[in-house]
Amino acid sequence: MIIFKxxxxxxxxxxxxxxxxxxxxLFNIVFVIYASHTPNAKIxxxxxxxxxxxxxxxxxxxxxxxxxxxxxxxxLINVRVAQILLYLFLSMFINIEKNWLVFGLxxxxxxxxxxxxxxxxxxxxPILKKHVxxxxxxKVRGVQSGISQTLDLIGGPIGAFxxxxxxxxxxxxxxxxxxxxxxxxxxxxxIKVNEPKPKKTSTESFYAFNKDNFESIKENFKYxxxxxxxxxxxxxxxxxxxxxxxxxxxxxxxxxxxxxxxLFNFGFTVAAVDTIEVLGMIMGSVIPFNRFYAMTxxxxxxxxxxxxFIIPLSIVALPNVYLLLVLIxxxxxxxxxxxxxxxxxxxxxxxxxxxxxGMGAFYTIVTFGLPIGSAIAGVLAAGLSTISGWFALxxxxxxxxxxxxxxxxxxxxxx
Numbered sequence: 001m002i003i004f005k006x007x008x009x010x011x012x013x014x015x016x017x018x019x020x021x022x023x024x025x026l027f028n029i030v031f032v033i034y035a036s037h038t039p040n041a042k043i044x045x046x047x048x049x050x051x052x053x054x055x056x057x058x059x060x061x062x063x064x065x066x067x068x069x070x071x072x073x074x075x076l077i078n079v080r081v082a083q084i085l086l087y088l089f090l091s092m093f094i095n096i097e098k099n100w101l102v103f104g105l106x107x108x109x110x111x112x113x114x115x116x117x118x119x120x121x122x123x124x125x126p127i128l129k130k131h132v133x134x135x136x137x138x139k140v141r142g143v144q145s146g147i148s149q150t151l152d153l154i155g156g157p158i159g160a161f162x163x164x165x166x167x168x169x170x171x172x173x174x175x176x177x178x179x180x181x182x183x184x185x186x187x188x189x190x191i192k193v194n195e196p197k198p199k200k201t202s203t204e205s206f207y208a209f210n211k212d213n214f215e216s217i218k219e220n221f222k223y224x225x226x227x228x229x230x231x232x233x234x235x236x237x238x239x240x241x242x243x244x245x246x247x248x249x250x251x252x253x254x255x256x257x258x259x260x261x262x263l264f265n266f267g268f269t270v271a272a273v274d275t276i277e278v279l280g281m282i283m284g285s286v287i288p289f290n291r292f293y294a295m296t297x298x299x300x301x302x303x304x305x306x307x308x309f310i311i312p313l314s315i316v317a318l319p320n321v322y323l324l325l326v327l328i329x330x331x332x333x334x335x336x337x338x339x340x341x342x343x344x345x346x347x348x349x350x351x352x353x354x355x356x357x358g359m360g361a362f363y364t365i366v367t368f369g370l371p372i373g374s375a376i377a378g379v380l381a382a383g384l385s386t387i388s389g390w391f392a393l394x395x396x397x398x399x400x401x402x403x404x405x406x407x408x409x410x411x412x413x414x415x
Contacts, residue, residue: 002136002140002142003140006131006140007131008191009127009191009193010127010131012188012190013124013127013188013191014143015187016184016185016188017121017124019181019183019184019187020083020117020120020180021147021155022151022155022180023083023087023177023178023181023184024155025152026155026159026162026180027087027113027177028110028155028159030159030163030170030173031106033160033163033168034094034098035103037098038098038100038103039098039099039100044103051107054115055111055114055115055118056363057364058115058364059118059359059360059361060217060221060360060364061217061360062115062118062119062360063122063361064217064360065119066120066356066357066360067122067126067353067355072123072127073191075120076120076124076188077188077189079117079119079120079123080120080182080184080188082116083113083116083178084181084182086109087174087177087181088178090105091171091172091174093105094170094174095170122355122356122360123356125347125356126356128141129348130352134348137347137415138340138341138343138344138415141340141341141343141344142284142285142288142337143285143286145336145340146282146285146286146336149278149281149285149336150282153278153279217357220357220358220360221361223350223358223361224350224358224361227349228411229297229411230346230349230362232407234366235403236305236400237362238366238369239369239396239403240301240304241368241370241373242373242376242396243373243396243397243400244308244369245370245377246376246377246389246392246393246396247308247393248377249377250312250380250386250389250390252270253386253389254315254386254390255269258319260319260320261324262321263325269321272325273324273325273328276325276328276329276332277332278332280328280331280332280333280335283332283333283336284332285336285340288337296408296413297338297341297342297414297415298404298407298408298411298412298413300337300341301338301407302401302404302405304335305397305404306397307330307331307334308331308397308400309394309401310327311324311328312391312393312394313394314327316391344415345413347359377389
Protein backbone atom coordinates (compact mmCIF):
# COMPACT_ATOMS: atom_id res chain seq x y z
CA MET A 1 0.00 0.00 0.00
CA ILE A 2 1.28 3.45 -0.99
CA ILE A 3 0.83 4.79 2.58
CA PHE A 4 3.55 2.50 3.95
CA LYS A 5 6.04 3.92 1.44
CA UNK A 6 5.60 7.43 2.86
CA UNK A 7 7.52 9.04 5.72
CA UNK A 8 6.48 8.62 9.37
CA UNK A 9 4.55 11.91 9.40
CA UNK A 10 2.19 10.80 6.63
CA UNK A 11 1.81 7.28 8.08
CA UNK A 12 0.93 8.54 11.56
CA UNK A 13 -1.49 11.10 10.14
CA UNK A 14 -3.14 8.22 8.29
CA UNK A 15 -3.41 6.07 11.45
CA UNK A 16 -4.77 9.01 13.42
CA UNK A 17 -7.31 9.69 10.68
CA UNK A 18 -8.50 6.08 10.72
CA UNK A 19 -9.08 6.22 14.50
CA UNK A 20 -10.86 9.55 14.13
CA UNK A 21 -13.00 8.09 11.34
CA UNK A 22 -13.96 5.14 13.54
CA UNK A 23 -15.24 7.52 16.22
CA UNK A 24 -17.24 9.51 13.68
CA UNK A 25 -18.80 6.66 11.69
CA LEU A 26 -19.69 4.49 14.69
CA PHE A 27 -21.74 7.26 16.25
CA ASN A 28 -23.57 8.28 13.07
CA ILE A 29 -25.79 5.16 13.01
CA VAL A 30 -26.18 5.29 16.79
CA PHE A 31 -27.37 8.87 16.44
CA VAL A 32 -30.13 7.77 14.07
CA ILE A 33 -31.09 4.96 16.49
CA TYR A 34 -31.18 7.51 19.31
CA ALA A 35 -33.46 9.73 17.20
CA SER A 36 -35.82 6.76 16.73
CA HIS A 37 -36.32 6.67 20.54
CA THR A 38 -37.44 10.31 20.77
CA PRO A 39 -41.12 11.32 21.26
CA ASN A 40 -41.66 12.03 17.53
CA ALA A 41 -39.22 9.73 15.78
CA LYS A 42 -40.11 10.69 12.18
CA ILE A 43 -39.48 14.39 12.77
CA UNK A 44 -36.29 13.62 14.72
CA UNK A 45 -34.87 11.37 11.97
CA UNK A 46 -35.76 13.98 9.32
CA UNK A 47 -33.98 16.61 11.42
CA UNK A 48 -30.87 14.40 11.51
CA UNK A 49 -30.87 14.19 7.70
CA UNK A 50 -31.27 17.95 7.25
CA UNK A 51 -28.86 19.13 9.96
CA UNK A 52 -26.16 16.64 8.93
CA UNK A 53 -25.72 18.55 5.66
CA UNK A 54 -24.56 21.70 7.48
CA UNK A 55 -20.86 20.74 7.66
CA UNK A 56 -20.83 20.21 3.87
CA UNK A 57 -22.35 23.63 3.18
CA UNK A 58 -19.80 25.26 5.50
CA UNK A 59 -16.79 23.67 3.80
CA UNK A 60 -15.61 27.04 2.51
CA UNK A 61 -15.48 28.48 6.05
CA UNK A 62 -13.85 25.42 7.58
CA UNK A 63 -11.23 25.35 4.85
CA UNK A 64 -10.59 29.08 5.19
CA UNK A 65 -9.98 28.90 8.93
CA UNK A 66 -7.88 25.74 8.51
CA UNK A 67 -5.53 27.75 6.29
CA UNK A 68 -5.27 30.43 9.00
CA UNK A 69 -3.82 27.94 11.50
CA UNK A 70 -0.04 28.42 11.31
CA UNK A 71 0.79 25.40 13.51
CA UNK A 72 -1.17 22.63 11.82
CA UNK A 73 -0.11 19.74 14.10
CA UNK A 74 -0.96 21.71 17.24
CA UNK A 75 -4.29 22.56 15.61
CA LEU A 76 -4.97 18.87 14.94
CA ILE A 77 -4.21 18.02 18.57
CA ASN A 78 -6.55 20.78 19.80
CA VAL A 79 -9.32 19.44 17.57
CA ARG A 80 -8.96 15.91 19.00
CA VAL A 81 -9.05 17.30 22.56
CA ALA A 82 -12.22 19.23 21.72
CA GLN A 83 -13.85 16.09 20.25
CA ILE A 84 -12.97 14.08 23.36
CA LEU A 85 -14.46 16.75 25.65
CA LEU A 86 -17.62 16.95 23.53
CA TYR A 87 -18.33 13.21 23.89
CA LEU A 88 -17.41 13.16 27.57
CA PHE A 89 -19.93 15.95 28.07
CA LEU A 90 -22.44 14.05 25.93
CA SER A 91 -22.09 10.94 28.12
CA MET A 92 -23.19 12.98 31.14
CA PHE A 93 -26.73 13.68 29.91
CA ILE A 94 -27.54 11.49 26.89
CA ASN A 95 -29.29 8.85 29.04
CA ILE A 96 -31.59 11.44 30.60
CA GLU A 97 -35.25 11.32 29.51
CA LYS A 98 -35.33 11.64 25.71
CA ASN A 99 -37.07 14.97 25.19
CA TRP A 100 -36.54 17.63 22.53
CA LEU A 101 -34.06 19.63 24.65
CA VAL A 102 -31.78 16.64 25.16
CA PHE A 103 -32.13 15.60 21.54
CA GLY A 104 -31.23 19.14 20.44
CA LEU A 105 -28.05 19.04 22.54
CA UNK A 106 -27.11 15.61 21.16
CA UNK A 107 -27.71 16.91 17.62
CA UNK A 108 -25.60 19.99 18.28
CA UNK A 109 -22.66 17.99 19.67
CA UNK A 110 -22.75 15.53 16.77
CA UNK A 111 -22.72 18.35 14.20
CA UNK A 112 -19.91 20.16 16.07
CA UNK A 113 -17.84 16.97 16.12
CA UNK A 114 -18.40 16.42 12.38
CA UNK A 115 -17.39 20.01 11.65
CA UNK A 116 -14.25 19.63 13.76
CA UNK A 117 -13.41 16.46 11.83
CA UNK A 118 -13.82 18.28 8.49
CA UNK A 119 -11.77 21.19 9.85
CA UNK A 120 -8.92 18.86 10.81
CA UNK A 121 -9.01 17.16 7.38
CA UNK A 122 -8.43 20.53 5.72
CA UNK A 123 -5.54 21.26 8.08
CA UNK A 124 -3.86 18.06 6.87
CA UNK A 125 -3.86 19.07 3.18
CA PRO A 126 -0.81 21.42 3.31
CA ILE A 127 1.04 18.74 5.33
CA LEU A 128 0.34 16.17 2.59
CA LYS A 129 1.43 18.67 -0.06
CA LYS A 130 4.72 19.10 1.79
CA HIS A 131 5.46 15.47 2.71
CA VAL A 132 4.06 13.52 -0.27
CA UNK A 133 5.63 13.59 -3.73
CA UNK A 134 3.53 14.82 -6.66
CA UNK A 135 3.54 11.34 -8.19
CA UNK A 136 2.13 9.73 -5.03
CA UNK A 137 -0.37 12.41 -4.00
CA UNK A 138 -3.39 11.07 -5.89
CA LYS A 139 -2.69 7.50 -4.71
CA VAL A 140 -2.38 8.62 -1.08
CA ARG A 141 -5.67 10.54 -1.36
CA GLY A 142 -7.19 7.46 -2.97
CA VAL A 143 -6.22 5.23 -0.05
CA GLN A 144 -7.53 7.82 2.43
CA SER A 145 -10.79 7.99 0.49
CA GLY A 146 -11.07 4.20 0.29
CA ILE A 147 -10.53 3.75 4.03
CA SER A 148 -13.07 6.49 4.77
CA GLN A 149 -15.65 4.78 2.54
CA THR A 150 -14.88 1.40 4.12
CA LEU A 151 -15.52 2.88 7.57
CA ASP A 152 -18.79 4.38 6.30
CA LEU A 153 -19.77 0.94 4.99
CA ILE A 154 -18.97 -1.13 8.07
CA GLY A 155 -19.26 1.55 10.77
CA GLY A 156 -23.05 1.50 10.87
CA PRO A 157 -23.54 -2.25 11.40
CA ILE A 158 -20.65 -2.41 13.90
CA GLY A 159 -22.00 0.59 15.81
CA ALA A 160 -25.47 -0.95 15.96
CA PHE A 161 -23.98 -4.27 17.11
CA UNK A 162 -21.93 -2.63 19.90
CA UNK A 163 -24.98 -0.65 21.02
CA UNK A 164 -26.93 -3.91 21.30
CA UNK A 165 -24.13 -5.50 23.35
CA UNK A 166 -24.20 -2.64 25.85
CA UNK A 167 -28.02 -2.78 26.04
CA UNK A 168 -28.60 0.59 24.32
CA UNK A 169 -26.61 2.49 26.94
CA UNK A 170 -25.91 5.61 24.89
CA UNK A 171 -23.68 7.11 27.60
CA UNK A 172 -21.29 4.15 27.45
CA UNK A 173 -21.24 4.42 23.66
CA UNK A 174 -20.33 8.12 23.91
CA UNK A 175 -17.40 7.11 26.15
CA UNK A 176 -16.31 4.53 23.54
CA UNK A 177 -16.36 7.33 20.97
CA UNK A 178 -14.31 9.59 23.25
CA UNK A 179 -11.78 6.76 23.66
CA UNK A 180 -11.44 6.43 19.88
CA UNK A 181 -10.62 10.13 19.61
CA UNK A 182 -8.19 9.73 22.54
CA UNK A 183 -6.29 7.01 20.65
CA UNK A 184 -6.18 9.30 17.61
CA UNK A 185 -4.74 12.03 19.86
CA UNK A 186 -1.99 9.71 21.14
CA UNK A 187 -0.88 8.96 17.58
CA UNK A 188 -0.77 12.68 16.76
CA UNK A 189 1.33 13.35 19.87
CA UNK A 190 3.95 10.91 18.56
CA ILE A 191 4.54 13.01 15.43
CA LYS A 192 7.73 15.00 15.89
CA VAL A 193 7.87 18.19 13.83
CA ASN A 194 9.16 21.72 14.27
CA GLU A 195 6.48 24.28 13.59
CA PRO A 196 6.84 28.06 13.45
CA LYS A 197 5.50 30.20 16.25
CA PRO A 198 1.97 31.43 15.52
CA LYS A 199 1.52 34.91 14.11
CA LYS A 200 -0.72 37.26 16.05
CA THR A 201 -2.76 38.16 13.00
CA SER A 202 -3.46 34.48 12.36
CA THR A 203 -4.77 33.93 15.89
CA GLU A 204 -6.85 37.07 15.90
CA SER A 205 -8.56 36.12 12.63
CA PHE A 206 -10.33 33.26 14.42
CA TYR A 207 -12.16 35.67 16.66
CA ALA A 208 -12.50 38.75 14.50
CA PHE A 209 -14.52 37.85 11.45
CA ASN A 210 -13.93 41.21 9.79
CA LYS A 211 -13.87 42.66 6.35
CA ASP A 212 -10.40 41.29 5.59
CA ASN A 213 -11.53 37.74 6.35
CA PHE A 214 -14.61 38.16 4.17
CA GLU A 215 -12.42 39.37 1.30
CA SER A 216 -10.07 36.41 1.81
CA ILE A 217 -12.99 33.97 1.57
CA LYS A 218 -14.16 35.65 -1.64
CA GLU A 219 -10.61 35.34 -2.93
CA ASN A 220 -10.69 31.56 -2.34
CA PHE A 221 -13.76 31.25 -4.58
CA LYS A 222 -12.14 33.48 -7.20
CA TYR A 223 -8.90 31.50 -7.05
CA UNK A 224 -10.46 28.18 -8.00
CA UNK A 225 -12.20 29.88 -10.94
CA UNK A 226 -8.90 31.40 -12.13
CA UNK A 227 -7.54 27.92 -12.85
CA UNK A 228 -9.28 26.98 -16.11
CA UNK A 229 -9.54 23.25 -15.48
CA UNK A 230 -10.85 23.79 -11.94
CA UNK A 231 -13.55 26.10 -13.23
CA UNK A 232 -14.75 23.36 -15.56
CA UNK A 233 -14.40 20.67 -12.89
CA UNK A 234 -16.55 22.87 -10.65
CA UNK A 235 -19.32 22.84 -13.26
CA UNK A 236 -19.09 19.13 -14.01
CA UNK A 237 -18.92 18.00 -10.37
CA UNK A 238 -21.99 20.09 -9.57
CA UNK A 239 -23.66 18.24 -12.46
CA UNK A 240 -22.43 14.92 -11.05
CA UNK A 241 -23.99 15.67 -7.67
CA UNK A 242 -27.23 16.90 -9.22
CA UNK A 243 -27.56 13.89 -11.54
CA UNK A 244 -26.44 11.49 -8.77
CA UNK A 245 -29.05 12.81 -6.34
CA UNK A 246 -31.68 12.65 -9.09
CA UNK A 247 -30.71 9.02 -9.84
CA UNK A 248 -30.73 7.98 -6.17
CA UNK A 249 -34.21 9.41 -5.56
CA UNK A 250 -35.68 8.04 -8.80
CA UNK A 251 -34.14 4.63 -8.14
CA UNK A 252 -35.77 4.35 -4.71
CA UNK A 253 -39.16 5.32 -6.20
CA UNK A 254 -38.75 2.91 -9.13
CA UNK A 255 -37.63 -0.05 -7.00
CA UNK A 256 -40.69 0.44 -4.81
CA UNK A 257 -43.04 -0.51 -7.64
CA UNK A 258 -40.96 -2.78 -9.87
CA UNK A 259 -40.45 -6.46 -8.98
CA UNK A 260 -37.79 -6.90 -11.68
CA UNK A 261 -35.58 -4.44 -9.78
CA UNK A 262 -36.28 -5.90 -6.33
CA LEU A 263 -34.00 -8.33 -4.49
CA PHE A 264 -36.00 -10.04 -1.69
CA ASN A 265 -37.67 -6.79 -0.58
CA PHE A 266 -37.46 -3.01 -0.96
CA GLY A 267 -35.28 -2.37 2.11
CA PHE A 268 -32.78 -5.08 1.23
CA THR A 269 -32.53 -3.86 -2.38
CA VAL A 270 -31.86 -0.24 -1.40
CA ALA A 271 -29.23 -1.38 1.11
CA ALA A 272 -27.64 -3.66 -1.53
CA VAL A 273 -27.45 -0.80 -4.05
CA ASP A 274 -25.77 1.49 -1.49
CA THR A 275 -23.34 -1.22 -0.41
CA ILE A 276 -22.38 -2.20 -3.97
CA GLU A 277 -21.75 1.43 -4.89
CA VAL A 278 -19.49 1.98 -1.87
CA LEU A 279 -17.62 -1.26 -2.63
CA GLY A 280 -17.05 -0.01 -6.17
CA MET A 281 -15.71 3.30 -4.87
CA ILE A 282 -13.38 1.50 -2.48
CA MET A 283 -12.05 -0.69 -5.31
CA GLY A 284 -11.56 2.32 -7.58
CA SER A 285 -9.84 4.34 -4.86
CA VAL A 286 -7.52 1.69 -3.45
CA ILE A 287 -6.75 -0.71 -6.33
CA PRO A 288 -7.61 0.98 -9.65
CA PHE A 289 -6.66 -0.72 -12.93
CA ASN A 290 -3.57 0.95 -14.36
CA ARG A 291 -5.21 1.47 -17.76
CA PHE A 292 -7.95 3.62 -16.22
CA TYR A 293 -5.69 5.31 -13.67
CA ALA A 294 -3.25 6.40 -16.40
CA MET A 295 -6.03 8.26 -18.24
CA THR A 296 -6.46 12.01 -17.95
CA UNK A 297 -8.99 13.22 -15.39
CA UNK A 298 -11.26 14.37 -18.25
CA UNK A 299 -11.38 10.84 -19.70
CA UNK A 300 -12.00 9.35 -16.24
CA UNK A 301 -14.97 11.68 -15.84
CA UNK A 302 -16.37 10.66 -19.25
CA UNK A 303 -16.47 7.01 -18.13
CA UNK A 304 -18.09 8.04 -14.85
CA UNK A 305 -20.75 10.14 -16.59
CA UNK A 306 -21.44 7.37 -19.12
CA UNK A 307 -22.63 5.18 -16.25
CA UNK A 308 -25.23 7.82 -15.36
CA PHE A 309 -26.52 7.46 -18.93
CA ILE A 310 -26.39 3.66 -19.11
CA ILE A 311 -28.12 3.02 -15.76
CA PRO A 312 -31.41 4.80 -16.64
CA LEU A 313 -31.24 3.31 -20.16
CA SER A 314 -31.07 -0.20 -18.66
CA ILE A 315 -33.93 0.53 -16.25
CA VAL A 316 -36.19 1.77 -19.04
CA ALA A 317 -35.19 -0.83 -21.68
CA LEU A 318 -34.20 -3.92 -19.67
CA PRO A 319 -35.06 -3.69 -15.95
CA ASN A 320 -33.05 -6.36 -14.10
CA VAL A 321 -31.79 -6.11 -10.55
CA TYR A 322 -28.55 -8.02 -11.21
CA LEU A 323 -27.67 -5.87 -14.21
CA LEU A 324 -28.47 -2.81 -12.10
CA LEU A 325 -26.08 -3.92 -9.33
CA VAL A 326 -23.26 -4.48 -11.86
CA LEU A 327 -23.78 -1.01 -13.35
CA ILE A 328 -23.97 0.59 -9.89
CA UNK A 329 -20.68 -1.09 -8.98
CA UNK A 330 -19.02 0.26 -12.14
CA UNK A 331 -20.42 3.72 -11.43
CA UNK A 332 -18.87 3.66 -7.96
CA UNK A 333 -15.63 2.23 -9.36
CA UNK A 334 -15.11 5.06 -11.85
CA UNK A 335 -16.01 7.63 -9.18
CA UNK A 336 -13.45 6.01 -6.88
CA UNK A 337 -10.74 6.61 -9.51
CA UNK A 338 -11.61 10.19 -10.44
CA UNK A 339 -12.44 11.72 -7.04
CA UNK A 340 -8.97 11.31 -5.43
CA UNK A 341 -7.36 12.55 -8.65
CA UNK A 342 -9.46 15.72 -8.48
CA UNK A 343 -8.40 16.23 -4.84
CA UNK A 344 -4.76 15.80 -5.79
CA UNK A 345 -5.16 18.19 -8.72
CA UNK A 346 -6.58 20.86 -6.39
CA UNK A 347 -3.84 20.35 -3.79
CA UNK A 348 -1.07 20.54 -6.41
CA UNK A 349 -2.42 23.65 -8.16
CA UNK A 350 -3.22 25.80 -5.12
CA UNK A 351 -0.62 27.59 -2.99
CA UNK A 352 0.00 26.03 0.42
CA UNK A 353 -1.77 28.86 2.27
CA UNK A 354 -4.92 28.43 0.14
CA UNK A 355 -5.24 24.64 -0.10
CA UNK A 356 -7.85 24.26 2.66
CA UNK A 357 -9.88 27.31 1.68
CA GLY A 358 -9.76 26.46 -2.02
CA MET A 359 -10.75 22.84 -1.46
CA GLY A 360 -13.54 23.93 0.89
CA ALA A 361 -14.83 26.50 -1.61
CA PHE A 362 -14.82 23.85 -4.36
CA TYR A 363 -16.81 21.29 -2.39
CA THR A 364 -19.22 23.87 -0.96
CA ILE A 365 -20.30 24.87 -4.46
CA VAL A 366 -20.61 21.34 -5.87
CA THR A 367 -22.63 20.22 -2.81
CA PHE A 368 -25.51 22.46 -3.91
CA GLY A 369 -26.18 19.98 -6.70
CA LEU A 370 -27.46 17.42 -4.17
CA PRO A 371 -30.62 19.18 -2.90
CA ILE A 372 -31.36 20.48 -6.42
CA GLY A 373 -31.21 16.95 -7.86
CA SER A 374 -33.44 15.55 -5.11
CA ALA A 375 -35.96 18.36 -5.65
CA ILE A 376 -36.06 17.79 -9.42
CA ALA A 377 -36.65 14.06 -8.88
CA GLY A 378 -39.52 14.76 -6.50
CA VAL A 379 -41.18 17.19 -8.94
CA LEU A 380 -40.79 14.85 -11.93
CA ALA A 381 -42.05 11.79 -10.05
CA ALA A 382 -45.03 13.63 -8.55
CA GLY A 383 -46.02 15.77 -11.54
CA LEU A 384 -45.24 13.44 -14.44
CA SER A 385 -43.88 9.92 -13.97
CA THR A 386 -40.67 8.13 -12.99
CA ILE A 387 -40.14 7.20 -16.66
CA SER A 388 -40.06 10.88 -17.59
CA GLY A 389 -37.57 11.37 -14.77
CA TRP A 390 -35.28 8.66 -16.20
CA PHE A 391 -35.45 10.22 -19.68
CA ALA A 392 -34.63 13.62 -18.18
CA LEU A 393 -31.64 12.04 -16.41
CA UNK A 394 -30.43 10.50 -19.69
CA UNK A 395 -30.73 13.87 -21.42
CA UNK A 396 -28.72 15.64 -18.69
CA UNK A 397 -26.10 12.87 -18.77
CA UNK A 398 -25.80 13.07 -22.56
CA UNK A 399 -25.28 16.85 -22.42
CA UNK A 400 -22.67 16.40 -19.68
CA UNK A 401 -20.85 13.73 -21.71
CA UNK A 402 -20.71 16.12 -24.67
CA UNK A 403 -19.33 18.83 -22.41
CA UNK A 404 -16.68 16.44 -21.06
CA UNK A 405 -15.66 15.35 -24.58
CA UNK A 406 -15.04 19.01 -25.46
CA UNK A 407 -13.00 19.39 -22.24
CA UNK A 408 -10.96 16.28 -23.04
CA UNK A 409 -10.01 17.81 -26.40
CA UNK A 410 -8.94 21.12 -24.85
CA UNK A 411 -7.24 19.82 -21.68
CA UNK A 412 -5.22 16.83 -20.51
CA UNK A 413 -5.31 17.17 -16.73
CA UNK A 414 -3.44 14.60 -14.73
CA UNK A 415 -1.66 14.17 -11.40
